[in-house]
Amino acid sequence: MLLAFDTSSAAVTVALADPVSGNVLGSSTTVDALRHGELLAPAIAEVLATAGVGVKELTKIAVGTGPGPFTGLRVGLVTARTMADVLGIEVVGVCSLDILAKQSSLALPVAVATDARRKEIYWALYDGPAADGSRRRLEGPAVDKPAEVAHVLAGLPVIGRGAVLYGEVLGATATGASAGSAAGTIGAVGDEPEVVEYPSAEVLATGVVTGTLQVTAPDPLYLRRPDVTMSGGPKSVLPK
Amino acid sequence: MSENEPLILGIETSCDETGVGLVRGHTLLADAIASSVDEHARFGGVVPEVASRAHLEAMVPTIRRACETAGVKPSDVDAIAVTSGPGLAGALLVGVAAAKGLALSLDKPLYGVNHLAAHVAVDTLEHGELPKGAVAMLVSGGHSSLLAVEDITEGVEPMGSTIDDAAGEAFDKVARVLGLPFPGGPYVDKAARDGGDRAYVTFPRGLTSQRDLERHRFDFSFSGLKTAVARWVEAKRRDGEDVPVNHVAAAFQEAVCDVLTRKAIDACKDRGYEHLLIGGGVAANSRLRQMAEERCAAAGIAVRVPRPGLCTDNGAMVAALGSELVRAGKTPSPLGLPADSSMPITTVLN
Ligand SMILES: Nc1ncnc2c1ncn2[C@@H]1O[C@H](COP(=O)(O)OP(=O)(O)OP(=O)(O)O)[C@@H](O)[C@H]1O
Ligand SMILES: [Mg+2]
Numbered sequence: 348m349l350l351a352f353d354t355s356s357a358a359v360t361v362a363l364a365d366p367v368s369g370n371v372l373g374s375s376t377t378v379d380a381l382r383h384g385e386l387l388a389p390a391i392a393e394v395l396a397t398a399g400v401g402v403k404e405l406t407k408i409a410v411g412t413g414p415g416p417f418t419g420l421r422v423g424l425v426t427a428r429t430m431a432d433v434l435g436i437e438v439v440g441v442c443s444l445d446i447l448a449k450q451s452s453l454a455l456p457v458a459v460a461t462d463a464r465r466k467e468i469y470w471a472l473y474d475g476p477a478a479d480g481s482r483r484r485l486e487g488p489a490v491d492k493p494a495e496v497a498h499v500l501a502g503l504p505v506i507g508r509g510a511v512l513y514g515e516v517l518g519a520t521a522t523g524a525s526a527g528s529a530a531g532t533i534g535a536v537g538d539e540p541e542v543v544e545y546p547s548a549e550v551l552a553t554g555v556v557t558g559t560l561q562v563t564a565p566d567p568l569y570l571r572r573p574d575v576t577m578s579g580g581p582k583s584v585l586p587k
Numbered sequence: 588m589s590e591n592e593p594l595i596l597g598i599e600t601s602c603d604e605t606g607v608g609l610v611r612g613h614t615l616l617a618d619a620i621a622s623s624v625d626e627h628a629r630f631g632g633v634v635p636e637v638a639s640r641a642h643l644e645a646m647v648p649t650i651r652r653a654c655e656t657a658g659v660k661p662s663d664v665d666a667i668a669v670t671s672g673p674g675l676a677g678a679l680l681v682g683v684a685a686a687k688g689l690a691l692s693l694d695k696p697l698y699g700v701n702h703l704a705a706h707v708a709v710d711t712l713e714h715g716e717l718p719k720g721a722v723a724m725l726v727s728g729g730h731s732s733l734l735a736v737e738d739i740t741e742g743v744e745p746m747g748s749t750i751d752d753a754a755g756e757a758f759d760k761v762a763r764v765l766g767l768p769f770p771g772g773p774y775v776d777k778a779a780r781d782g783g784d785r786a787y788v789t790f791p792r793g794l795t796s797q798r799d800l801e802r803h804r805f806d807f808s809f810s811g812l813k814t815a816v817a818r819w820v821e822a823k824r825r826d827g828e829d830v831p832v833n834h835v836a837a838a839f840q841e842a843v844c845d846v847l848t849r850k851a852i853d854a855c856k857d858r859g860y861e862h863l864l865i866g867g868g869v870a871a872n873s874r875l876r877q878m879a880e881e882r883c884a885a886a887g888i889a890v891r892v893p894r895p896g897l898c899t900d901n902g903a904m905v906a907a908l909g910s911e912l913v914r915a916g917k918t919p920s921p922l923g924l925p926a927d928s929s930m931p932i933t934t935v936l937n
Binding site: 382384385386387388389391392402417418421422424425426427428429430432433434567569573574575 | 630634636637639640642643646647650651661662676677680681683684685687688689690691692693694921922923924925926
């Protein structure tokens with residue numbers, strides 16, 4: 348059995364799939380940006396129990412590698428790595444923006460933009476879907492201020508939470524279509540906006556089984572250096 | 588050691604050490620550590636995001652190393668213990684998630700334990716069963732406390748603690764003033780041992796005046812001491828004189844150890860306890876160990892300090908506390924166990 352999960356966004360998403368057919372046997376998604384560490388393990392246990400699958404029946408683990416807020420992202424990665432190591436099974440990573448791109452049903456090239464906090468987005472550009480449903484990543488993943496990359500995303504439907512948060516900035520230079528505040532896609536020319544805010548573990552699972560998502564090592568895509576507050580030299584304590 | 592006792596794996600990630608320990612009963616089987624201290628040294632302190640990244644990379648290799656050392660397979664493990672808090676939130680989260688991954692995969696119970704109680708429980712690995720009724724002095728990078736401990740699995744009762752800097756923090760700050768590397772404790776200790784004259788200067792002993800004792804009998808204060816050392820050193824430098832690093836280190840250390848041991852013994856007397864346990868990174872200090880031995884012997888108190896390697900953060904201490912909790916039949920933690928960065932010292936198990 349293939350166990351898939353992603354903790355790179357505000358959602359904790361888990362799915363279990365048949366490793367041959369890719370059929371999803373169970374899944375769970377909870378949106379709570381601050382409790383990844385608390386939610387993931389119980390969600391895995393519940394998905395397994397509901398499907399009647401024992402942990403020893405797992406044959407592979409797939410995990411979203413971000414980019415995403417570091418603290419939550421690491422919860423998924425360290426869980427995947429330790430589980431796979433003690434179970435003696437394979438673990439693969441998938442760029443979380445690739446998962447989002449695959450979630451779009453649009454027959455067009457798309458951009459993915461997610462919330463990178465600090466008024467920035469994680470983003471990537473994708474080709475239109477191939478016959479098997481896979482999408483080639485053309486640029487990214489990268490992290491930037493929305494206004495600085497708006498011209499790169501111009502004219503493309505934008506998938507993901509970034510479209511919700513920065514619809515106006517991104518949409519203004521996109522197709523000019525109105526940015527739906529609840530929708531996760533803007534600028535879908537003529538179409539109803541899609542709601543694709545967070546990566547789905549179901550899509551991750553089937554994409555890995557069918558080979559329509561590109562797999563990597565389960566390593567984090569941080570894209571930013573760690574914040575460091577340099578401490579200066581000792582302060583003078585003598586009266587001036 | 589009894590082969591029948593459960594095998595406990597302990598994980599520690601509250602600060603900059605990724606520790607994985609394996610313990611059966613009171614027997615230490617493995618204590619694997621990966622440290623990111625070198626990555627922090629140039630910043631003069633621990634950088635939380637750097638520590639968290641290092642924990643993620645070190646986790647699986649450290650678990651493997653512990654199992655290899657102990658000659659066990661992960662599937663032999665009977666329970667997983669992990670530091671649930673207190674500590675750096677992002678760092679704790681990596682250890683807690685890894686522990687859950689193990690508990691899930693091995694279908695074994697999970698115990699989310701208090702890091703500070705683990706600093707006390709680690710002594711079981713060296714000196715066996717903890718005495719029923721003891722004062723524990725916890726002196727580390729973030730804490731300096733006197734605790735009354737009847738039964739570590741039931742909880743601890745705080746008697747007093749620092750009102751400003753922790754003892755280890757004072758060591759680290761004074762080391763910086765003296766131009767010694769980070770973390771400073773071991774370097775101050777070494778400088779003092781290398782011919783330092785403890786009586787070269789007399790630095791202040793915080794909260795020991797009669798007036799302070801009325802309100803702060805079992806509390807500590809090291810901030811005034813640190814400032815006194817800094818002033819003394821700066822005045823020398825201003826006057827163009829050499830700073831005798833070894834002497835200053837020895838005199839500073841003397842002041843810290845004097846106050847710590849005096850108050851710890853007073854706490855034992857107050858409670859009528861005949862045992863003093865010392866734990867935490869500063870318990871590795873050679874002068875503190877020596878002074879505690881001498882003064883406790885004179886006061887008729889048995890003192891227990893684990894060997895220096897077990898005083899600083901490690902996974903074995905977490906496994907040791909886990910082992911006590913399992914033996915006491917405590918209820919395991921839920922899989923929803925949080926990383927609790929400000930876990931109170933009175934909570935042993937989350
Ligand atoms: N030989 C020594 N003499 C004095 N201090 C020492 C010695 N060895 C280590 N230390 C100090 O111990 C501290 C580290 O101890 P420890 O690892 O227990 O602390 P921590 O885990 O950072 O803090 P806490 O346990 O409170 O969360 C540092 O401040 C270090 O300088
Ligand atoms: Mg510690």
